[in-house]
Amino acid sequence: MELTLKKYFGYSAFRPYQKEIIENILQGKDCLVVMATGSGKSLCYQVPPLVVNKTAVVISPLLSLMQDQVMALRQRGIKADHLSSAQTDLSVQCNAEHGQFDILYMTPEKACSVSTSFWSNLLDVGICLLAVDEAHCISEWGHDFRVEYKHLDKLRNILPNIPFVGLTATATEKVRIDIMNSLKMRDPYVTIGSFDRTNLFYGVKSFNRSVSFEEELVEEVSKCVANAGSTIIYCTTIKDVEQIFKSLLEAGIKTGIYHGQMDNKARQESHRSFIRDELHVMVATIAFGMGIDKPNIRYVIHYGCPKSLESYYQESGRCGRDGIASMCWLYYTRSDFAKADFYCREASLENQRRAIKESLMAAQRYCMLTTCRRKFLLDYFGEKYTSDKCGTCDNCTTSRKESDMSKEAFLLMACIQSCGGNWGLNMPVDVLRGSRSKKILNAHFDKLPLHGLGKELSANWWKALGYLLISDGYLTETVEDKFKFVSVSPKGLQFLRSSKPDNQPTLLLPVTSEMSGDEEYRNKLSEFGEFNGLAPLKNEGLSEEEAQLYKMLLEERMKLARAVGTAPYAICGDQTLKKIALTRPSTNARLANIDGVNQHLLMKYGNHFIGSIKSLSQQLNLSLDGDASLQPIVTKPVMTTVPKTERKVTPAKFEAWKMWHEDGLSFLKVANFPGRPAPVKEETIFGYILDAAEEGCAIDWSRLCQEIGLTCEIFTNIHAAISKVGKDKLKPIKNELPEEISYMHIKACLSMHNLRVSTDVIPPSQPRCIRAREHSIQRSEVLPRSNHPSCMEGPCDYEKPVGNMIGHYFSERSGGEGLVPADNSTSPKQPLVYTNDLLSSSKRQKVEASEHSLALELTKSSLLNWLKNYNDGVSPSDILEHFNGSTEKLVLEMLNCLESEFLIFKKNNLYMLM
Numbered sequence: 001m002e003l004t005l006k007k008y009f010g011y012s013a014f015r016p017y018q019k020e021i022i023e024n025i026l027q028g029k030d031c032l033v034v035m036a037t038g039s040g041k042s043l044c045y046q047v048p049p050l051v052v053n054k055t056a057v058v059i060s061p062l063l064s065l066m067q068d069q070v071m072a073l074r075q076r077g078i079k080a081d082h083l084s085s086a087q088t089d090l091s092v093q094c095n096a097e098h099g100q101f102d103i104l105y106m107t108p109e110k111a112c113s114v115s116t117s118f119w120s121n122l123l124d125v126g127i128c129l130l131a132v133d134e135a136h137c138i139s140e141w142g143h144d145f146r147v148e149y150k151h152l153d154k155l156r157n158i159l160p161n162i163p164f165v166g167l168t169a170t171a172t173e174k175v176r177i178d179i180m181n182s183l184k185m186r187d188p189y190v191t192i193g194s195f196d197r198t199n200l201f202y203g204v205k206s207f208n209r210s211v212s213f214e215e216e217l218v219e220e221v222s223k224c225v226a227n228a229g230s231t232i233i234y235c236t237t238i239k240d241v242e243q244i245f246k247s248l249l250e251a252g253i254k255t256g257i258y259h260g261q262m263d264n265k266a267r268q269e270s271h272r273s274f275i276r277d278e279l280h281v282m283v284a285t286i287a288f289g290m291g292i293d294k295p296n297i298r299y300v301i302h303y304g305c306p307k308s309l310e311s312y313y314q315e316s317g318r319c320g321r322d323g324i325a326s327m328c329w330l331y332y333t334r335s336d337f338a339k340a341d342f343y344c345r346e347a348s349l350e351n352q353r354r355a356i357k358e359s360l361m362a363a364q365r366y367c368m369l370t371t372c373r374r375k376f377l378l379d380y381f382g383e384k385y386t387s388d389k390c391g392t393c394d395n396c397t398t399s400r401k402e403s404d405m406s407k408e409a410f411l412l413m414a415c416i417q418s419c420g421g422n423w424g425l426n427m428p429v430d431v432l433r434g435s436r437s438k439k440i441l442n443a444h445f446d447k448l449p450l451h452g453l454g455k456e457l458s459a460n461w462w463k464a465l466g467y468l469l470i471s472d473g474y475l476t477e478t479v480e481d482k483f484k485f486v487s488v489s490p491k492g493l494q495f496l497r498s499s500k501p502d503n504q505p506t507l508l509l510p511v512t513s514e515m516s517g518d519e520e521y522r523n524k525l526s527e528f529g530e531f532n533g534l535a536p537l538k539n540e541g542l543s544e545e546e547a548q549l550y551k552m553l554l555e556e557r558m559k560l561a562r563a564v565g566t567a568p569y570a571i572c573g574d575q576t577l578k579k580i581a582l583t584r585p586s587t588n589a590r591l592a593n594i595d596g597v598n599q600h601l602l603m604k605y606g607n608h609f610i611g612s613i614k615s616l617s618q619q620l621n622l623s624l625d626g627d628a629s630l631q632p633i634v635t636k637p638v639m640t641t642v643p644k645t646e647r648k649v650t651p652a653k654f655e656a657w658k659m660w661h662e663d664g665l666s667f668l669k670v671a672n673f674p675g676r677p678a679p680v681k682e683e684t685i686f687g688y689i690l691d692a693a694e695e696g697c698a699i700d701w702s703r704l705c706q707e708i709g710l711t712c713e714i715f716t717n718i719h720a721a722i723s724k725v726g727k728d729k730l731k732p733i734k735n736e737l738p739e740e741i742s743y744m745h746i747k748a749c750l751s752m753h754n755l756r757v758s759t760d761v762i763p764p765s766q767p768r769c770i771r772a773r774e775h776s777i778q779r780s781e782v783l784p785r786s787n788h789p790s791c792m793e794g795p796c797d798y799e800k801p802v803g804n805m806i807g808h809y810f811s812e813r814s815g816g817e818g819l820v821p822a823d824n825s826t827s828p829k830q831p832l833v834y835t836n837d838l839l840s841s842s843k844r845q846k847v848e849a850s851e852h853s854l855a856l857e858l859t860k861s862s863l864l865n866w867l868k869n870y871n872d873g874v875s876p877s878d879i880l881e882h883f884n885g886s887t888e889k890l891v892l893e894m895l896n897c898l899e900s901e902f903l904i905f906k907k908n909n910l911y912m913l914m
């Protein structure tokens, strides 16, 4: 599975859940996969056909989506095509039923209408799964029901023993059950991942449709375009789409347009140009939604409040699918909230109308929110987000002014009570403002003592207060049929009871944009730097020259894509290009090591890329072959680094952090540091480092994970345990887990979770015993011996003496002495090796003593044959030790050569057979 992943997709490790899902599919189990947009669901059905060499059939709702996926798969050397009513090439169906494709996409209509002989032929040649992408379309409870999806159950009888896989990013429990029932799944393996899109920044702003706001928007978008980012602007009306499109065009921004009144051809052309980066911005209605598979969209703007949080999550989820920090801004006007009747116009049943209203109300609450937006979104989707602040939404990064609104809150709540609690917010607000409308006179509300007591404040001010009180639980909003009712909640009644007309308990509430007036609020925002929102899009982790190189490489990729008629992202992702800019590989072998570089890319464009990297690096005075692991690319949208002066780290913790982070000592070394009055436990130091991290000290998370042996599998296990028992106490989590998963692992996961560190930092799985126990050179520590050249399976035995280390060997050799084979039983403590940069990474590795006293020559076939014995890989030092008749130079050349021929590959500095 891992080899397939590297060969076709260029990735060296699975993301959480992917491996387990693929394993279950390969075992023939039905699977339901509910995972966030961009979390890597597609890979779960794309890998199995390549492993077992049978076709995967994927049902997908949109033609454009299928076409994009086919295009991207072909760029990976995967045989893929699609069948739909729009397919003009008649040979595709015939080729498909003869098993010519690894992956075949079909529309649901086509899948249900194609003859049964098609399926029986396909069964004969081999079909490994039937995946239903965007599976929420099956359910009438979902937000995007498609009636054709309902008929897919027919296929169950035709393909009785083939695993069915339903995949979606948004499914409530009701929808999940509906999917499983509709697809007649049998005891499915269900995966529900987190909805949290950690690389996305969420922000909301109220606006008025005005020329000045449009200018502001255009300025914002041009900043994103300058940072080489794609943007989608979703509008609620075609009129808005046309207006914004015009403004952006006038500003010289390459902009596309997409809405339901355009003809098919024009829409397709818009879509095509956008995914090929010929257009930088797309202004669209939500018709441009689910079909967007472009991974490098950096900015999604909603110009107007969406009709539900489900659709907001889906649409904003198009952003940053490649894991790079990206932004989602929602601009709303109060009139957006009055559109419920419009949205209800086609709903004939009362419960449908209520569902539509409730959905809009949830979106409205999201807009008016003054607390953490991520927490609210996740809570809405039923996921517990234990922290109160995510640090990556406008509310968490902006300090809002608070004001005592006890008197106004008292008036509003008292008025709602006096009006009988049978109205929305408009009626009590009109009463307070002293309106004498017919409705008020008819209800005799003009006689209420509160009538006119709030006339000095605007209606919008009072409504904004109403929403604050709703979100703080003082008021309750309910929907019945077409009507919304606001009443005073028990918490509000408690407040009223403890208040007197001239004296109320203090009630501090945040001043929202509508309360302080737009102009004043805007000044406030710039004071807090909210509109410096694009900062996260800057090239974190890259120096100025590297950022320049990155931009040049983007252009090179664009030229290549144009030449072969594909989208730039299909050649390789932005993240991969960033890593290339960071490491500047000078050989194909080194290029192959970069995450995201697959065999097809290497074969087709490897030389071209190497040529460009060399010449561009020279132009920019950048050296070649750097080490990416020194500067991991951070995928967090907003840095949480706290200025030094504000850190609350105690001196002991800060000292420990400095020794670990700056001096490169291991936790153990820091714990036993000679200058310490008394040694402390390794775990204590580890805790200090995590505390320092939480206080904003910089951490190399890859190194931390590596040092404690935290792999993706362990992370996934811990995540599952946390989902089950919560994260408040460590013991219950530990009890859920296998013995070998330690408290250190759990604490690291919790900190990573709290600090929103991407799991990409976790090094690919490796046996625990090869973990680097020490970062600096240390020659006296003992590491285990195994029958494996670089490691062994099973528990570590740090006391067992082993043979000479290769570093030792090198120094002996360079002294002209040659290697004296070690005798394991009598050898003194094993010295640790710090291999030189060429031969290995900066991590020390244990190797066993040479098994041979005779010099063994290295040849291509002898090396390939020998590698067959070591599925977990070997280090160059191991090879040199085994083939002790060869030189270091020869070993390196041979490895480079085999790697660029894609016969071997390197993972975590260990080489293994492809």
Ligand SMILES: Nc1ncnc2c1ncn2[C@@H]1O[C@H](COP(=O)(O)OP(=O)(O)OP(=O)(O)O)[C@@H](O)[C@H]1O
Pocket (backbone or CB within 6 Å): 011, 012, 013, 014, 015, 018, 035, 036, 037, 038, 039, 040, 041, 042, 043, 168, 169, 295, 317, 321, 322, 573
């Ligand atoms: N194991 C992995 N390592 C690195 N990148 C990965 C891995 N798996 C997937 N990706 C990348 O993550 C991005 C999103 O993956 P994918 O398209 O499969 O997401 P998805 O969950 O299907 O999203 P959506 O719901 O939006 O369709 C892609 O660019 C993909 O290549």
